Amino acid sequence: MSALEKLRGRGAELADLSCVEMLLSWDQLVMMPGEGAAGRAQQLASLARLTHERATARALGEWLEELDGAQLEDLDRDIVRLARRDWERARRVSEELAADLAQARAEGQESWQRARANDDFDAFVPALQRNVELARAYGECVAGEGESAYEALLGDYDFGLRTHELRRIFGALAEALPPLVERARVSSPRRTLEVPVAAQQAAVADTLRRLGVDEASWRVDVSAHPFTAWMGRRDTRLTTRYSDGDVESLLSSLHEYGHALYERQIDPVLERTNLGGGTSMSIHESQSKLWENHVARSPAFAEVLAAELGAGGFPIAPAELHSALVGVEPGPIRVSADPLTYPLHIVLRFELELALIGGELAVSELPAAWREGMRRLLGVEVPSDALGCLQDVHWGAGSFGYFPSYALGCLIAAQLWEAMEKEIGPREEDLRRGEVAPIQRWLAEHVHRHGRRLDTIELVEQASGRGLEIEPFLRYVTPLAER
Amino acid sequence: MSALEKLRGRGAELADLSCVEMLLSWDQLVMMPGEGAAGRAQQLASLARLTHERATARALGEWLEELDGAQLEDLDRDIVRLARRDWERARRVSEELAADLAQARAEGQESWQRARANDDFDAFVPALQRNVELARAYGECVAGEGESAYEALLGDYDFGLRTHELRRIFGALAEALPPLVERARVSSPRRTLEVPVAAQQAAVADTLRRLGVDEASWRVDVSAHPFTAWMGRRDTRLTTRYSDGDVESLLSSLHEYGHALYERQIDPVLERTNLGGGTSMSIHESQSKLWENHVARSPAFAEVLAAELGAGGFPIAPAELHSALVGVEPGPIRVSADPLTYPLHIVLRFELELALIGGELAVSELPAAWREGMRRLLGVEVPSDALGCLQDVHWGAGSFGYFPSYALGCLIAAQLWEAMEKEIGPREEDLRRGEVAPIQRWLAEHVHRHGRRLDTIELVEQASGRGLEIEPFLRYVTPLAER
Numbered sequence: 001m002s003a004l005e006k007l008r009g010r011g012a013e014l015a016d017l018s019c020v021e022m023l024l025s026w027d028q029l030v031m032m033p034g035e036g037a038a039g040r041a042q043q044l045a046s047l048a049r050l051t052h053e054r055a056t057a058r059a060l061g062e063w064l065e066e067l068d069g070a071q072l073e074d075l076d077r078d079i080v081r082l083a084r085r086d087w088e089r090a091r092r093v094s095e096e097l098a099a100d101l102a103q104a105r106a107e108g109q110e111s112w113q114r115a116r117a118n119d120d121f122d123a124f125v126p127a128l129q130r131n132v133e134l135a136r137a138y139g140e141c142v143a144g145e146g147e148s149a150y151e152a153l154l155g156d157y158d159f160g161l162r163t164h165e166l167r168r169i170f171g172a173l174a175e176a177l178p179p180l181v182e183r184a185r186v187s188s189p190r191r192t193l194e195v196p197v198a199a200q201q202a203a204v205a206d207t208l209r210r211l212g213v214d215e216a217s218w219r220v221d222v223s224a225h226p227f228t229a230w231m232g233r234r235d236t237r238l239t240t241r242y243s244d245g246d247v248e249s250l251l252s253s254l255h256e257y258g259h260a261l262y263e264r265q266i267d268p269v270l271e272r273t274n275l276g277g278g279t280s281m282s283i284h285e286s287q288s289k290l291w292e293n294h295v296a297r298s299p300a301f302a303e304v305l306a307a308e309l310g311a312g313g314f315p316i317a318p319a320e321l322h323s324a325l326v327g328v329e330p331g332p333i334r335v336s337a338d339p340l341t342y343p344l345h346i347v348l349r350f351e352l353e354l355a356l357i358g359g360e361l362a363v364s365e366l367p368a369a370w371r372e373g374m375r376r377l378l379g380v381e382v383p384s385d386a387l388g389c390l391q392d393v394h395w396g397a398g399s400f401g402y403f404p405s406y407a408l409g410c411l412i413a414a415q416l417w418e419a420m421e422k423e424i425g426p427r428e429e430d431l432r433r434g435e436v437a438p439i440q441r442w443l444a445e446h447v448h449r450h451g452r453r454l455d456t457i458e459l460v461e462q463a464s465g466r467g468l469e470i471e472p473f474l475r476y477v478t479p480l481a482e483r
Numbered sequence: 484m485s486a487l488e489k490l491r492g493r494g495a496e497l498a499d500l501s502c503v504e505m506l507l508s509w510d511q512l513v514m515m516p517g518e519g520a521a522g523r524a525q526q527l528a529s530l531a532r533l534t535h536e537r538a539t540a541r542a543l544g545e546w547l548e549e550l551d552g553a554q555l556e557d558l559d560r561d562i563v564r565l566a567r568r569d570w571e572r573a574r575r576v577s578e579e580l581a582a583d584l585a586q587a588r589a590e591g592q593e594s595w596q597r598a599r600a601n602d603d604f605d606a607f608v609p610a611l612q613r614n615v616e617l618a619r620a621y622g623e624c625v626a627g628e629g630e631s632a633y634e635a636l637l638g639d640y641d642f643g644l645r646t647h648e649l650r651r652i653f654g655a656l657a658e659a660l661p662p663l664v665e666r667a668r669v670s671s672p673r674r675t676l677e678v679p680v681a682a683q684q685a686a687v688a689d690t691l692r693r694l695g696v697d698e699a700s701w702r703v704d705v706s707a708h709p710f711t712a713w714m715g716r717r718d719t720r721l722t723t724r725y726s727d728g729d730v731e732s733l734l735s736s737l738h739e740y741g742h743a744l745y746e747r748q749i750d751p752v753l754e755r756t757n758l759g760g761g762t763s764m765s766i767h768e769s770q771s772k773l774w775e776n777h778v779a780r781s782p783a784f785a786e787v788l789a790a791e792l793g794a795g796g797f798p799i800a801p802a803e804l805h806s807a808l809v810g811v812e813p814g815p816i817r818v819s820a821d822p823l824t825y826p827l828h829i830v831l832r833f834e835l836e837l838a839l840i841g842g843e844l845a846v847s848e849l850p851a852a853w854r855e856g857m858r859r860l861l862g863v864e865v866p867s868d869a870l871g872c873l874q875d876v877h878w879g880a881g882s883f884g885y886f887p888s889y890a891l892g893c894l895i896a897a898q899l900w901e902a903m904e905k906e907i908g909p910r911e912e913d914l915r916r917g918e919v920a921p922i923q924r925w926l927a928e929h930v931h932r933h934g935r936r937l938d939t940i941e942l943v944e945q946a947s948g949r950g951l952e953i954e955p956f957l958r959y960v961t962p963l964a965e966r
Binding site for chain 1: 495496499500502503506507510514515516517518519521522523525526528529530532533537698699700701702714715716717718719755
């Protein structure tokens, strides 16, 4: 076997192991009996140790060396380029640290679930403390010349982004958004819509079916925090959650659908190579936000959603539903935030995780810092830790540097949506009829098919013809303040 | 780290990987969307390749050599003894063959599911053919001096058993059972009991709850073929299936419960060592058959089951339910066979798989051979392949040499039950009240806690004071013919 064949073989194996890890995590959050947690943590740790060993094997370095300067076709050149980048980053992490991280993440997730259920932050402190310390240690290992630990963590989710760029972008948002929020909370206030869970379930199932979600290659389940898992291109699993008090399920299921569609529309030729996944978290979030903000929250698609709720036994006028989906009101919860206040939730998390990893904020001080930040940025009083700093799984699961991608996703979604409408025309008429095939095709062509071949900024430039901007997003949210 | 520590570390890792593999298989049969099958096959193949590599690593051989003749405590001595035995068997199988086996098993399972659903044996031929060839190749690799390929396959499930022993035991059963069957089908005929699925579901859930099945560390699901999976001692998953036409669900859920309890009651000190699993398939089946035959089919426990069905909305007299659970009638399906005809189903499978692996029977001839055997042994006309040679998952999943353990399990269950009643007294009064704790304790002490420290025959001898006999089983089934 040639060095290239060996490299591709290892890539296929690592892709399989990544599917296996995803299944273990999906199962833990959706199916596993609670007391299985300790065993699952050990299984994940063993798997991580093994994966790390395979991803950092000296042999891999030798194959890469052999391939240095080799004449390769385009695809193979990208495979080798990314393999080299991943290998070099992974080599900096010891096997022991990789296993500790995996175990702490699994245990942290379990601890977070309990702490959140009991609104008991103190019970979560040791697990979170451990995750912070390990993330910092990890960041310090991986950091390149002149990079901080936090920036290195960021690089795992969005290769090529810089902290100072984030400060600039988030600074601009923090300036531009609050005046819009002030106007919108008066002109377009949030309304509570009490929709029976059964009607939501029917509407979610039927809407997803319209978008191509069938039982042959999808699952839709319920979990505490909605998420998506994919075990290959033909086994996609999204979750949502339901409550009588709102219609979050409609938004979150379309949000997760966006993640799912991205992975499913990657060029099949990249399957089981190191290029066969979404390129970054912010591009991933741009895909979920595109379906959440620009489809589910459009006046046109509200006609489809209203019809589905009606068929599920809850008749409602499209305009009324649309109002409920775009109404603005600063609140404590990120995932149910309106599109205008949403990025400010991220600004807070960015500030706090930067301080946690930097060591300027102690874990025990988090609840107070959270309350202060929510007051300052959104004017919101946090009613409890369960609805405050315990609301998200991320830190419990050891993910630091992930949150910024949520806000970047909003910006990129708006920028891609404008580029798409410029190319194939306004989507309004199609969306009114629930016709989304042209959107799916445009995204496949300009975003999805590339897999990891293009990094975030490069992909945005190729797809939209411009660098990352905040203006498209502001153009998207401004009408919300002027309704 | 000492050689012993390294060996135990590897043992823990292999135990974790085995849990991971079990989860992948459970998920495939219970949760996975159908089109995920190809990807799952690749994931299982990669995992098998990796597991095989870790289980057969040269380093392991070096640690074992270092430990040769070392002074060890009892537990470590057993750990090393089994590690040596497993290593030597596994070393004989190439990495490539191990991966081929795993992939063919996953694909074969999928093919079997479709073939069975469509009653289309021809569609299953290529996958089965591939499984037979690979099993034969595997058996030939692993076979020791003077062993046939089939005997080597048998050794994977029941170490230490011999084909000529099976011929002797099955020969004796084939002689003793048919006259009993003839009498029983008149004196104790099978009655159809139409029980609504909802009542069965309620009774299964409540009965399992009585036996200690709680949501904190168990799952109960539905699958085409009932089975049990365990991902560590605190994550146990059993499946059952329901149909309006019978009460099989009551028997199969107690059957699977027996498997589950065995794994859960292994001495915790053996967890994540190479001794921390059930010792053999026939001992495993003895545990499931003990709960199926000696608990669920007892007149005393029928009072509990009848009360549960009543609470579920289907009032029935205990005696009537008991009759339905023990009535004898030769039929085409193994898993719903009565306890008297059951072993004859195994005799047939034993004959056929012996011939398949030996090359005396072509895969394409299987349906005809099956029909002939059913006529000869049980006087049954097979109505379709779906209800004939496609009824069991085993061969599709690449398991040859597994079936005999089902009949041995019946024998051992009866022998253990007699030994238990001799020691702690008749169970009748307790079972009438649904009190099973003394049974659970006796099994934990005499069977479960040992894990793999004792092989089949040794365990039977220690627990019952005698070698494997067929008389206790005949004493158990004879009253069925004399009711």
